[in-house]
Amino acid sequence: MKAILCKAYGLPDTLVLEDIPSPVPGPGEVVIQVKACSLNFPDTLTIRNMYQFKPPLPFSPGSEASGVVKEVGEGVTHLKPGDRVFTYGTHGGLAEERLTDARTTIPLPDGMDFITGASTLYAFGTSYHALKDRANLQPGETLLVLGAAGGVGLAAVELGKLMGATVIAAASTDEKLVVCREKGATHLINYTSEDLRERIKDLTQGKGVDVVYDPVGDRWAEPAIRSLAWRGRYLVVGFAGGEIPKIPLNLALLKGCSLVGVFWGMFAQKEAARNGKNLQDIATWVVQGRLAPYVSRRYTLSEAPQALTDMMERRVIGKAVVVME
Numbered sequence: 001m002k003a004i005l006c007k008a009y010g011l012p013d014t015l016v017l018e019d020i021p022s023p024v025p026g027p028g029e030v031v032i033q034v035k036a037c038s039l040n041f042p043d044t045l046t047i048r049n050m051y052q053f054k055p056p057l058p059f060s061p062g063s064e065a066s067g068v069v070k071e072v073g074e075g076v077t078h079l080k081p082g083d084r085v086f087t088y089g090t091h092g093g094l095a096e097e098r099l100t101d102a103r104t105t106i107p108l109p110d111g112m113d114f115i116t117g118a119s120t121l122y123a124f125g126t127s128y129h130a131l132k133d134r135a136n137l138q139p140g141e142t143l144l145v146l147g148a149a150g151g152v153g154l155a156a157v158e159l160g161k162l163m164g165a166t167v168i169a170a171a172s173t174d175e176k177l178v179v180c181r182e183k184g185a186t187h188l189i190n191y192t193s194e195d196l197r198e199r200i201k202d203l204t205q206g207k208g209v210d211v212v213y214d215p216v217g218d219r220w221a222e223p224a225i226r227s228l229a230w231r232g233r234y235l236v237v238g239f240a241g242g243e244i245p246k247i248p249l250n251l252a253l254l255k256g257c258s259l260v261g262v263f264w265g266m267f268a269q270k271e272a273a274r275n276g277k278n279l280q281d282i283a284t285w286v287v288q289g290r291l292a293p294y295v296s297r298r299y300t301l302s303e304a305p306q307a308l309t310d311m312m313e314r315r316v317i318g319k320a321v322v323v324m325e
Contacts, residue, residue: 003095004304007058009049012308015061017301023099025073030102032067032085036118037093038293038321039304040064040151041215041240044312046091053090053265061308062093062322065100066108066117076102084108086117088125088268093118094304096324104268109283116286119293119319123155124282125275126237126264130213131159132278133267134260135233139164141210144200144227146220147240148185149176149317154294156213157183162290165211168203170196170220172314179294179317191220200227213237221245225257232257294318300325 001022004015025031043061045051066086069079079085079102087105092098108117131137143160147153148169160167161184169185171177177188189199200209208229214221218241225234225247232255239245252259268275285291296317299307307320 001096002301003060004062004301005058006047006061009047009057012044012047012305012312015047015305015308020095022097025071025076025099027074028076028102029073030069030076030079030085030087030100030105031071032065032087032098032100032105033070034065034067034093034096034098034324035114036067036321036323037062037065038119038122038151038295038319039307039311040122041238041311044308047308055091059091060093060095060098061091062095062304063090064088064118064122065093065098066114067098069105070097072102078102079105079107084114084117086121088121094301094322096301103272106279109287111287112283115295115298115321115323116293118321119295120282120286121279122264123151123293123319124159124286124291125268125279126152126262127155127159127213128278128282129264129267129275130235130237130262131156131163131211133274134262135211135213135235137163137165137211140166142166142168142204142207142229143211143213144168144170144209144224145185145213146170146191146224147214147216148180149173150215150240151316151319152215152237153213154179154183154318157185158291160184160213162285168200168209176317183294196220197223197227204229208232211235216241217245218243219245222247222251225251225255225259228255228257230256234259235262236260237262295321297321298323
């Protein structure tokens with residue numbers, strides 16, 4: 001089978017496409033024939049040895065995929081060859097076949113295609129966990145989403161709207177904000193040309209926002225926290241902006257606010273039952289047409305390094321998906 005391999009840590013142009021032996025499942029494992037693999041920002045960190053999960057070299061990047069079960073290992077009873085599934089893990093998706101844990105491999109709902117299946121778990125799983133479990137977002141509250149045109153950002157915009165919030169989407173270009181509007185944002189902020197704090201003051205009549213969803217960090221974190229309303233919640237989702245910010249903790253005191261960490265991967269491991277219920281909700285809404293991953297571009301397997309480069313250079317709106325030929 002063909003696979004994109006990271007044989008030494010580095011930028012996407014160091015990845016190679018090679019023929020390697022097909023994997024064989026051990027106990028509790030599944031081999032799937034991959035149909036689609038969507039890319040997420042952590043994939044760009046993993047290949048540079050900058051992420052908390054560090055697969056042994058060589059490995060195939062790609063954490064989220066969909067496909068058809070080829071073979072199951074000993075003890076796997078909920079799946080069989082021929083089943084349509086989606087799966088998630090730390091790596092392995094950018095290959096024609098993927099060895100994965102049966103516990104993180106889930107049957108695709110009827111009516112869900114492979115590209116949608118490969119684009120649903122991480123973005124919506126992360127954002128729903130953040131807004132529901134960590135922020136306890138309520139109807140009528142105001143939600144600010146930073147990096148709102150990225151994969152998790154757009155998912156947060158859609159889910160915030162679905163959960164009854166007024167959504168303010170902040171992104172770096174007007175082109176990206178057009179998509180945010182389509183996905184349900186009520187207000188838009190271009191934070192490269194507008195003052196983030198002043199715009200939030202204007203939009204909220206000085207009250208501030210109830211929840212900040214922040215996958216960006218860097219220089220936007222502090223002004224976002226300063227823009228929280230009394231008892232607001234600031235969700236620490238990631239640091240796609242590059243710099244991990246240092247926050248003056250007196251802001252938490254003065255605003256009575258909460259700084260809340262969001263680590264969906266660990267939540268999925270430690271609270272599997274709650275995560276499973278969340279994923280059922282998400283799948284139901286996707287099949288009903290109430291949620292829909294936004295795929296801005298499809299790539300072939302050989303184009304996967306370019307897809308990762310596009311993500312690093314912030315050219316991707318929503319999801320980038322590698323489709324097997």
